[in-house]
Amino acid sequence: MSDLNPSEAQEDSFISHLVELRDRLIRAVFALVVIFGLLAFFIGTENIYTFLAQPLLNELPKGGSMINTDIVGMFMVPLKVTMAAAFLIALPYVLYQIWAFVAPGLYQHEKRLAFPLLIASVLLFFIGMAFAYYLVFPAVFHFMSGIAPKGVAWMTDIDKYFSFVITTFIAFGIAFEVPVVVILLVKIGIVDIAKLKEIRPYVILAAFIVGAIFTPPDIISQFMLAVPMCLLYEAGILVARFISRPAKPDDNTEDDSDIMSDDEINRALATAEEAHRRQKG
Numbered sequence: 001m002s003d004l005n006p007s008e009a010q011e012d013s014f015i016s017h018l019v020e021l022r023d024r025l026i027r028a029v030f031a032l033v034v035i036f037g038l039l040a041f042f043i044g045t046e047n048i049y050t051f052l053a054q055p056l057l058n059e060l061p062k063g064g065s066m067i068n069t070d071i072v073g074m075f076m077v078p079l080k081v082t083m084a085a086a087f088l089i090a091l092p093y094v095l096y097q098i099w100a101f102v103a104p105g106l107y108q109h110e111k112r113l114a115f116p117l118l119i120a121s122v123l124l125f126f127i128g129m130a131f132a133y134y135l136v137f138p139a140v141f142h143f144m145s146g147i148a149p150k151g152v153a154w155m156t157d158i159d160k161y162f163s164f165v166i167t168t169f170i171a172f173g174i175a176f177e178v179p180v181v182v183i184l185l186v187k188i189g190i191v192d193i194a195k196l197k198e199i200r201p202y203v204i205l206a207a208f209i210v211g212a213i214f215t216p217p218d219i220i221s222q223f224m225l226a227v228p229m230c231l232l233y234e235a236g237i238l239v240a241r242f243i244s245r246p247a248k249p250d251d252n253t254e255d256d257s258d259i260m261s262d263d264e265i266n267r268a269l270a271t272a273e274e275a276h277r278r279q280k281g
Contacts, residue, residue: 024097031093036086045078049158052081052165055137059145061154069157077158084166088129092122113187121180128176129169131228136168140221164216171214175229182236183243196237204230 039048050057053066060066068074087094095118103111148154185191207229208222215221 021101024101028090028094028097032086032090035090036083039082039086039089045082048085049078049081049162053158053161055133056141056156056161058138059141061145061148064153064155066158066161067155068159070159073157073159077162081162088126095122113184117180117184121177124176124180125173128172128174131176132168132172136172136215136221136224137165139224140216140218143218143220144216168215171210172225175210175225176232178229178232179236179239182233183240186240187243193237193241196233196240200233203233207233 039045056066068077070076099115099118103115106114145154182196186193186196204226207226210229211222211224211226215225
């Protein structure tokens with residue numbers, strides 16, 4: 001039998017959770033450092049930045065190049081790009097550590113909901129980034145190079161380009177999470193399918209407003225963010241319709257088999273009265 005009182009047992013449990021959290025954070029950071037070292041050693045920070053900048057480099061005029069206006073920018077910017085790439089590669093392992101820490105405190109039905117949504121959210125975030133890199137960037141940079149005034153050298157600072165890319169990646173990555181949000185809202189009962197269909201016009205308007213805020217000031221990138229958001233919203237409604245459990249028509253009706261008949265009630269009362277008399281005797 002344990003000699004700990006309830007308060008001491010609770011404190012011991014809290015400390016054990018803190019120790020587990022520390023261990024999982026150390027594992028996540030260690031994985032991030034290892035992946036960063038491998039990328040820097042085998043690929044090179046300069047090559048990783050060149051890959052990131054390739055959509056812009058392809059659209060620069062002949063003889064054009066990117067520039068650096070910061071003294072340490074030539075070293076720090078490729079380093080930051082490599083760190084961001086290492087974080088993205090390590091993200092599944094980091095999320096696994098978070099899941100392993102949180103999962104024991106969840107009910108079974110919560111695990112069945114949370115784990116697939118976690119996997120889907122990571123995949124959709126990566127798909128959003130790939131969509132921005134392979135489709136949005138070439139279209140936007142081609143448009144920008146076509147409207148540059150004659151005699152103006154179109155160049156950009158490498159640090160500003162990195163900030164632009166990260167902002168766009170985050171915007172498209174979050175935008176592609178729309179189906180996960182829709183499914184989650186339906187599953188926890190905040191909204192239903194009918195309400196989601198009813199607010200569809202407002203969602204479309206909001207998608208174009210988000211596209212105007214978080215993309216460059218051109219109509220192409222705005223549409224390339226807003227249209228996928230609208231399509232993903234419809235996809236979320238479609239998936240939520242299949243995975244949500246419809247209410248049964250007789251959920252609120254009483255089952256006749258659970259209602260005692262008059263004879264059963266009388267027999268139960270007689271049995272209880274007989275037991276009471278025996279107890280008094």
